[in-house]
Amino acid sequence: MTALKILVTGAGGFVGEALVFRLLAEREFSPVAALRGASRLCGLCPVVHFDLTNLKTLPPLDDVQVVIHTAARVHIMDEKSADALAEFRKVNVEGTLRLAKHAVKAGVKRFIFISTIKVNGETTGLGRPFTADDDPKPLDPYSISKYEAELALTQLAKNSGMELVILRPPLVYGPRVKGNFLRLLNALRVGVPLPLGAIHNQRSLVSVENLVSLIIHCIDHPAAANQTFLVSDGEDLSTTQLARRLSKALGNRAILLPVPEWCLNLLASILGKKAAVQRICESLQVDIGKNSELLSWAPPVSTDKALRRTASFYQQELTK
Structure with missing residues (x-):
């Protein structure tokens, strides 16, 4: 049996690298890592240079049957551009569409696009999760660019016959996580x-292991073609619960002060940190029932196990 050749863009990133390592462990897949610089993957699988911000370069797609596109221009905390949306569009829309058109010409059968739950919106009412079929409501330049990319890819897929799968994850965590999760x-x-x-x-979260599991499930599942899926660990946590359970995974006891939410919101207004406190205090839940119904997929790793693995890796890195 010939292994399925798969190109993974953004293979030097958090999700892309984890995905390639998992594909290497599966005999039926032959991954090609597309990335910008040096990587731990060099020597383990074919590696090609690809910078999504460079609109003059495209990765070779000889015999590639599936492209998994994880590369993107992501959130920039200290955005300096006068037109942030234009910068996001240049990479996340124009760059993605160029890659997808290149894939069509090369005869790629399926294009898997890693989008973001922010396409659905920023928050949900408590107990009223987003579903994959809700009307999108992107609000910031990043999510708007991701949604515009989804629309462009959908039209291209309709006109070309190349199958498209869109995945919208919430916050992704796991070994090598960065950002706010690492700060916590x-x-x-x-x-x-x-x-x-x-x-x-x-709030819904997803471990990188569970996200990679769903991506791999979508590589050749017939029912995944031309569908959009949300993804999570299948268990929602409050910010308080997350801090306590992550602290337990670290082997210590969190010192959590019972500051009322109204007080946090007042302080955020004074300090100009409304967005940061919104992420801490408001709900964002996703319904992954469609994944079970169409794909017979459920998260293989429990939240507590994923938190323990994250904490264990973090502690090991501290000793190096």
């Missing part, structure tokens, strides 16, 4: 008192 790990490790002891929201 750092604070919990050293025992910094955090004002997170009285937050009663519900």
